[in-house]
Amino acid sequence: MADAGLDEVLARVHRDEWARVVATLARRFGDLDVAEDATAEAFATAVERWRADGVPANPGAWLTTTAGNKALDRVRRESRRDAKQRQAHMLTDQLAGPPEPTGAVEDERLRLLFTCAHPALAREARIALTLRLVGGLTVAEIGHAFLVQEATVAQRITRAKAKIKAAGIPWRVPAEDDLPARLDGVLTVLYLVYNEGYLASGADADPVRADLTGEAIRLTRLVRELLPDDGEVAGLLALMLLTEARRTARVSSSGELVTLDQQDRGAWDHELVTEGHALVRDRITSGRAPGRYQVLAAINAVHTDAPDARETDWSQVVALYDRLARLDPSPVVALNRAIAVAELDGPQVALAQVEPLADRLARYHAFHATRADLLRRLGRSAEARAAYDRAIGLARNSAEMAYLTRRRDELPAAEGR
């Protein structure tokens, strides 16, 4: 097989099999560290062996067996105490048996996700651990994506694995009572990964990191495969798809943010829009009360349903924000609702709803950007300029900064100066 073909196969197998192999080993050896290292070694071995001998008929099984043997070698090497020796003998027998049926392995991946996103771990650690153990990203890739040193990422992952072991974080899918809250933790991690890709921070960084948005979607699809009946999982996936569909239309060729009303709707990815809409429709017909991701997805469905920004059903958008505010009475939701109100009832009404949020959102660039835009529309240029300055000072995304700077500079010169 040509090397280019092999690289493609390796990339695909890595994408499809990594989490499965890590999860299977973590279950067998009860140790995430062993599981991670052995899986990485097995993939490294595959690169050499498959080049020489060709790709095995069942790459997943080959990798699981190879990683299992490597893990076993390590456990044997490290087994100085009798107890570990016994464990190694026991494992030899297990590994000789037939591979586990796929159904059981699917559960292993879900367990892995819940362990990585455990609320007793620091938020940064949950993200790094999920991307490394479930996503199969390297420490360098994670560091690059979040603009932190590789050593910092490695340290977070090591610390988290140590806590999982020492504190006794269990290896299981939570009980039904705890499932909604714990699942919310998993979805939060995935949404954070998506948003960091979609609104990448760093003045000199790419405004959008498609590697992160793509990874977040891939992992959310995996969760949906594992929990197909959960509405919030479907909602988050729909939200990501409908956002992702607009990704390329959202940044101009000169690297400036293009707001929703200015976007070339023909440039949207209509396959993603169709898939997102279908997910939202499915949830509506389920008749069950939607959670926040489903409502956010529905809002995005209304936006992407309009062939032209002027045809957006703003009253529907505001009604959905009302619904969201009941689930999540945060000032950020109130701010986003006010943006829709501006389209329905005008900037004056919206501004009156935005101003009371000033104390709580003083450090949030979108608050100042929204206020600036409303003041601009009301012809209050001097105040708009000051608000744009605040927004630019707080923004961390290069495309947003470029957009806000242009809007500020286009304001009519202040009178009487």
Next chain:
Amino acid sequence: MHYLLTVIGDTDNPADDSAPGAIDAFNDRLKAEGRWVFGGGLTDPRDATVTDSRGGQPVLTDGPFVESKEFLAGFWVVTADDLDAALALSADASRACHRKIELRPFGGVA
């Protein structure tokens, strides 16, 4: 596994504002469920004495080893199958004593 549930006291709000009987009820439950190892409330941190025998003869110092707004007000030692089970106990303990609880696993028990 064994876990330590530390009750975090606050010098700004030193009064015991737990609901009457709530802590006793929690203790009874721990015992009934076989999770109880030991527990109790401590007196004022100013009642502490620090002993340092590292230099040979013990040197005594009045007061807690670290001066801070937050202090160790009491603790439980419990057994639980895993962190999730221990966290559930922590949540109930915090409700019972109306204080923050720090949960830590034991590295080993004698």
